[in-house]
Amino acid sequence: MKRTIALSINGKSHADEVEPRLLLIHYLREMASLTGPHIACETSTCGACTVMLDGKAVKSCTMFAVQADGRKILTIEGLATNGKLDPLQEAFWNEHGLQCGFCTPGMILTAKQLLNDNPNPTDEEIRKSIEGNLCRCTGYQHIVNAVKAAAAKAGA
Amino acid sequence: MATTTTKPETLFGKKIRRREDPRLLTGTATYLDDIKMPGMHHACVVRSPHAAARIKSLNVKPALARPGVTAVFTGADVKDLGPIPCGASLPGLRTPHHHILAQDRVYLVGHPVAVVVATDRYIAADAVDLIEVDYEVLPAVSDPEKALAPGAPAVHPQWPDNTAFTFHQEGGDITGAFAQAEVVVKQRITSQRLIPTSMETRGVVADWHAGDKSLTLWSSTQIPHLLRTLLAGILGMPENHLRVITPxxxxxxGSKLNVYAEEALMAFVSMRIGKPVKWVESRRENFLCTIHGRGHVDYFELAARRDGTMLGLRLKLIQDLGAYHQLLTPAIPTLSVLMMPGLYKFKNISADIVGVFTNCTPTDAYRGAGRPEATHGIERMVDILAAELKMDPAELRRKNFVGKDEFPFQTATGLAYDSGNYVLPLDTALAEIDYPALRREQQQARASGKLMGIGLSTYGEICAIGPSPATPAGGWESATVKIEPSGKITVMTGASPHGQGEETTFAQIVADELGVDIDDVVVVHGDTAIVQYGIGTFGSRGTAIGGTALYYALQELKGKVKKFGAMLLECDDVALAGGKCVDERSGKSVPFAQVAAASYRAMKLPPNTQPGLVATYFWEPPNFTFPFGAHVVITDVDRETGQVSIRRYVAVDDCGKIINPLIVAGQVHGGVAQGLGQALWEQAVYDENGQLLSGELTDYALPRAHMMPWIESSHTETPSPVNPLGVKGVGEAGTIGCSPAVVNSVVDALSHLGVRHIDMPLTPEKVWKLIQGGRA
Amino acid sequence: MKISGSFLVPVPQERAFRLLQDPVVLARSMPGCDTLERIGDNEYHMKMKMVLASISGLFDGKVRIADSRPHSSFRLIVEGAGRIGFMKGDGLLTLTPVEGGTNVGYEGTVEVGGTIAAVGQRLLDTTARMMIKRFFEKLTAESASSGAFSPTAIL
Amino acid sequence: MIPQDFEYSAPASLKEALELIATGERKILAGGMSLIPLMKLRLAAPEHVVDLARVPGLDYITESGGTVSIGATVTHHDLESSPVIRGRAPLLAEAAGHIGDTQVRNMGTIGGSIAHADPAADYPASLLALEAQIRLVSAKSDRTVPASDFFLDAFTTAIEPGELVLEVLVPTEEPKEGYRYEKVAHPASGFAVVGVAARIKKAGAKISMARIGVTGMSSRAFRALEAEKLLESGAGVAQAAATVAEGQEANQDLYASADYRRHLARIWAARALSVALSRAS
Structure with a gap:
């Protein structure tokens, strides 16, 4: 039986009727038309679908939309403010932290939580924090550089 | 008209941040699954759980009864469509008819049996479970060597020996080389099956327009134009009624360098239901139904003199082809043969390939495609020879390298290496790590019971694939450059990049050649209705061939621009700089926009000149390019657990001239990650019955951030004489250079225990067992 | 995948042999077995509901007894297919009298396919061993009962 | 990958939740990190899912009278970063930090994890070493089960139909205690190929108490009682660690054979014990 959910996505209120089995990622992509979060595995291993739920990085493919009822979601589309890129987005750009770009939205949001929790992470802490986000293109080195650069900029 | 004197900085060689990134960073790029169309249906494919079986019966009625299900199609519906094509031609090649959906038999797990079409992807998924298929399970074979054994189950009953082809190539005097040899080392070396695992799986949207009998097909592919041509053949429709777009x-x-059943199937479905339809591959489907890479069992024999002079190499190569040929399946091992001699100057080789059918996913081009296997082989054999001769592996390599004055160098496999200085990256890398000091440290480590290894790989590769005679579909690339009436520049390239950054590097080339602001350039690709024609991005060819086509198109265009510029400035010749045509004698100039406007307005034309500013160039390369490099890896092996950790990874690559160092570094890092994945973790494992046991990302281990070492990457630059840009290509270098360096390093760490070889992946248990005393 | 092991069944060899081939006992002992219906000599149609914590699946299959050598050994072949995949276990059971009953050794293979093969290999060995253990535990419990089996267990 | 349809309830009180799960085939959803992937693969197809997220007051971490109480819906992330856990049950905080990845730790809960009882999960080793208790409640009952009686087999626990995990009760570690959770993570899944939790108390130079929990090696986590006894009777770490796999069946998979798993358990027990010993004062 369908249920009505009401939630905030990127600061905007949404209310929709959904099947309980509707995965949050499908809700975001198909009902809210936010296609930034991606689907790349079915086993909760790749992190491409990562969004922030009440400020914490979560895998939206491993959550039902009904679980997000009443909560706040941030997707990659909501990260830049007034057209100004987030320092992490800017750093990923400067440091060539992406190639095909498919993992990038999830990667950035996971890194976002890291910098919220730990504004000055070591290389090892960066690598550990993004272990749930697979990237097949970059070998991660430029991603680590990007997160470091964003941290340095925020600290400067 | 203004005057100008400052010469703009060139962008060639500069770290320019990528122009494709803003859309990717903000989640506004459109990938296949982001496409949404009115009335769009969703398809889900019913697949065989068995590796070999006869379909006894198939009942689709319960699925059709599910509300929301529009149609179900089975093998009978598509039996008259053309087969999935194989582009490789080898003498005597046996090619099974590759239907889009199984007819009465399935040949591998994941074999498509039926397709369900519904108004919603959830309903389609539900309906798949309602399709009843009754299988008579047949014996299967998943190991290529077992498939060759007498009495093995026949993958295709018409060919009981499971042999798709045999291929022999010989150069020089191999018998003589082995007769002269003072030492011969032999080793069986495997390159395990790998799953390419692009983060985005495949996907197709097909949209049939009955009114004009045309079809638009979006596919996540590396080869939109080839796909269109081949798909038109499968569907029996005129090619010019078909438009292929890569979002x-x-x-x-490499895994999207192919023509897949689902591409034809979605076209068929859309034509039948008269609505757009979307299919997006699940990860498990991606593991089962998208090509795999490698799958070699190689028997090498290397002949040498006691002084280390290498004389000749013999190879028996058993290629696991899988159950079908995909686009290039049988051709991939022939690339291995070409690359067999590596960077060494011996001129006697002999290779025998046996292509073997198994009830497994077809193998095909995966990053490196044949070259990593060959490089792994020769670089392991050189180390094995060094151990046999008790020579330093670096010294042995130097002794046998093709000398820097010997280019172009004709190899025994028929190639002409374009340019090189093979000692340079090796010496640079060894200096970087202080090789003598490390060898001393290694002695001390051994004395105290610790295991550390130093591994080298001096790799070569064949890039810029390739000249048309060597490439099944043609090996050229094309570019069109257009200066729009407003003076802005649009490039249309046939190379269809997907992460390689050509929107940036190509714009750099344009900006330099035309002397314009890079922001005035837009690079368009991946739409057969817009782009002239092209081959695609694979085989490290995008920049070396696509970039060169662009370069030549720009030369033509420049000629025309100059004519209009000179006409407007009323002089004989002009230079292009700062977005202007400049009369260098008078210092007068005219901006591009004005030149372009004049060319389109065409009030007045220079003599023998057509209106408009457009040039198209199809460039046929005269040769491949041959990048090279040296990777040095220092490993520590945990004696108690067999766990390998990488202390340092030094890569010195020579990919010719570098247009954008940022992008080149990214390619090296990513390549190394995939090489390291093969060396240490990745492996497609089938059980005896053809079930893929490493069937999800929870079992198939891709490198994660915390598993990767810091890669110390630098370059030497030996320009290629093959193209005017001097570029060679870098997409596959890291992958090719990496795995032998890692394995050589670990074998080096264990060599004093009597270990001579370890097959990949170097799992801790495998290494631990060798430490326990098992020789390999 | 190869499996092997042994269990002590606390009854004499002859009785152990009979119990192990008794469809009623098998139906009660095989984990998840809903019904067992004779379709031929030593061959039964089986419906099974496998439940392992959150994981559950319905299987439709066959149980077959072959190469029977009273009272020392026989082969037990169990196969089933369902939406989450298929499985086939083929084992040789060897009975030897020991103090306190009969030692039942088993040696054989387990094959799986479909989703359970693709995602379950990490747990296959554990699960197979657990199911076998449950089987023998149930069998032992059955062997302790009076032996008056209800015929309605076989449909 | 799409789950089968199901009915969904999000009870607003514990009472309501217990009433809901008292009948029929009801599956409890906490963080969903184990359940939802199975549902997506259709390996699990519950008819009715009861979501605990709206039940208030289940995500507490409190300490009193030498016991830390952890509500069932406390996430791994909250556990790992909780000052109470870090101060009073640091072994558990260390174990929580090894679970899954950032996103999984943000959603996954201790109650969900232990109820799922994956044989390669991280918590059980620590809960055994800590001699924790698990409180199970149903509409009709309320009981506390020691961890050693809770993990019965792979995916099999002492939870009876109609019961749910209410809280985990952990005796506080003394500040002088040494502790360590060490793990060999599977490179793809991150699950423990072998995980060892160790606690050591010293009296002077001697070990007065040793607790060792092992996960991943066998079909269920277990205490290495023999090794504990050896340590408490003066044996060295190496000698004690050599016994941890004794009498236990070992799992095998593509990554590690049974023999290698036993070996890893011994090696990592020695390593965990050494760190625990060095941390004990």
Whole structure:
């Protein structure tokens, strides 16, 4: 039986009727038309679908939309403010932290939580924090550089 | 008209941040699954759980009864469509008829049996479970060597020996080389099956327009134009009624250099239901139904003199082809043969390939495609020879390298290496790590019971694939450059990049050649209705061939611009700089926009000149390019657990001239990650019955951030004489250079225990067992 | 995948042999077995509901007894297919009298396919061993009962 | 990958939740990190899912009278970063930090994890070493089960139909205690190929108490009682660690054979014990 959910996505209120089995990622992509979060595995291993739920990085493919009822979601589309890129987005750009770009939205949001929790992470802490986000293109080195650069900029 | 004197800085060689990134960073790029169309249906494919079986019966009625299900199609519906094509031609090649959906038999797990079409992807998924298929399970074979054994189950009953082809290539005097040899080392070396695993799986949207009998097909592919040509053949429709578009492509690594059943199937479905239809591959489907890479069992024999002079190499190569030929399946091992001699000057080789059918996913081009296997082989054999001769492996390599004055160098496999200085990256890398000091440290480590290894790989590769005679579909690339009436520049390239950054590097080339602001350039690709024609991005060819086509198109265009510029400035010749045509004698100039406007307005034309500013160039390369490099890896092996950790990874690559160092570094890092994945973790494991046991990302281990070492990457630059840009290509270098360096390093760490070889992946248990005393 | 092991069944060899081939006992002992219906000599149609914590699946299959050598050994072949995949276990059971009953050794293979093969290999060995253990535990419990089996267990 | 349809309830009180799960085939959803992937693969197809997220007051971490109480819906992330856990049950905080990845730790809960009882999960080793208790409640009952009686087999626990995990009760570690959770993570899944939790108390130079929990090696986590006894009777770490796999069946998979798993358990027990010993004062 369908249920009505009401939630905030990127600061905007949404209310929709959904099947309980509707995965949050499908809700975001198909009902809210936010296609930034991606689907790349079915086993909760790749992190491409990562969004922030009440400020914490979560895998939206491993959550039902009904679980997000009443909560706040941030997707990659909501990260830049007034057209100004987030320092992490800017750093990923400067440091060539992406190639095909498919993992990038999830990667950035996971890194976002890291910098919220730990504004000055070591290389090892960066690598550990993004272990749930697979990237097949970059070998991660430029991603680590990007997160470091964003941290340095925020600290400067 | 203004005057100008400052010469603009060139962008060639500069770290320019990528122009494709803003859309990717903000989640606004459009990948295949982001496409949404009115009335769009969703398809889900019913697949065989068995590796070999006869379909006794198939009942689709319960699925059709599910509300929301529009149609179900089975093998009978598509039996008259053409087969999935194989582009490789080898003498005597046996090619099974590759239907889009199984007819009465399935040949591998994941074999498509039926397709369900519904108004919603959830309903389609539900309906798949309602399709009843009754299988008579047949014996299967998943190991290529077992498939060759007498009495093995026949993958295709018409060919009981499971042999798709045999191929022999010989150069020089191999018998003589082995007769002269003072030492011969032999080793069986495997390159395990790998799953390419682009982060975006494949996907197709097909939209049939009955009114004009045309079809638009979006596919996450590396080869939109070839796909269109081949798909038109499968569907039996005129090629010019078919438009193929690649949206943003989330990685390919060779796995999207293909024509797949689902591409034809979605076209068929859309034509039948009269609505757009979308299919997006699940990860498990990606593991089962998208090509795999490698799958070699190689028997090498290397002949040498006691002084280390290498004389000749013999190879028996058993290629696991899988159950079908995909686009290039049988051709991939022939690339291995070409690359067999590596960077060494011996001129006697002999290779025998046996292509073997197994009830497994077809193998095909995966990053490196045949070259990593060959490089792994020769670089392991050189180390094995060094151990046999008790020579330093670096010294042995130097002794046998093709000398820097010997280019172009004709190899025994028929190639002409374009340019090189092979000692340079090796010496640079060894200096970087202080090789003598490390060898001393290694002695001390051994004395105290610790295991550390130093591994070298001096690799070569064949890039810029390739000249048309060597490439099944043609090996050229094309570019069109257009200066729009407003003076802005649009490039249309046939190379269809998907992460390689050509929107940036190509714009750099344009900006330099035309002397314009890079922001005035837009690079368009991946739409057969817009782009002239092209081959695609694979085989490290995008920049070396696509970039060169662009370069030549620009030369033509420049000629025309100059004519209009000179006409406007009323002089004989002009230079292009700062977005202007400049009369260098008078210092007068005219901006591009004005030149372009004049060319389109065409009030007055220079003599023998057509209106408009457009040039198209199809460039046929005269040769491949041959990048090279040296990777040095220092490993520590945990004696108690067999766990390998990488202390340092030094890569010195020579990919010719570098247009954008940022992008080149990214290619090296990503390549190394995939090489390291093969060396240490990745492996497609089938059980005896053809079940893929490493069937999800929870079992198939891709490198994660915390598993990767810091890669110390630098370059030497030996320009290629093959193209005017001097570029060679870098997409596959890291992958090719990496795995032998890692394995050589670990074998080196264990060599004093009597270990001579370890097959990949170097799992801790495998290494631990060798430490326990098992020789390999 | 190869499996092997042994269990002590606390009854004499002859009785152990009979119990192990008794469809009623098998139906009660095989984990998840809903019904067992004779379709031929030593061959039964089986419906099974496998439940392992959150994981559950319905299987439709066959149980077959072959190469029977009273009272020392026989082969037990169990196969089933369902939406989450298929499985086939083929084992040789060897009975030897020991103090306190009969030692039942088993040696054989387990094959799986479909989703359970693709995602379950990490747990296959553990699960197979657990199911076998449950089987023998149930069998032992059955062997302790009076032996008056209800015929309605076989449909 | 799409789950089968199901009915969904999000009870607003514990009472309501217990009433809901008292009948029929009801599956409890906490963080969903184990359940939802199975549902997506259709390996699990519950008819009715009861979501605990709206039940108030289940995500507490409190300490009193030498016991830390952890509500069932406390996430791994909250556990790992909780000052109470870090101060009073640091072994558990260390174990929580090894679970899954950032996103999984943000959603996954201790109650969900232990109820799922994956044989390669991280918590059980620590809960055994800590001699924790698990409180199970149903509409009709309320009981506390020691961890050693809770993990019965792979995916099999002492939870009876109609019961749910209410809280985990952990005796506080003394500040002088040494502790360590060490793990060999599977490179793809991150699950423990072998995980060892160790606690050591010293009296002077001697070990007065040793607790060792092992996960991943066998079909269920277990205490290495023999090794504990050896340590408490003066044996060295190496000698004690050599016994941890004794009498236990070992799992095998593509990554590690049974023999290698036993070996890893011994090696990592020695390593965990050494760190625990060095941390004990």
């Amino acid at each position: 943003e492509v989330g990685g390919g690594f």
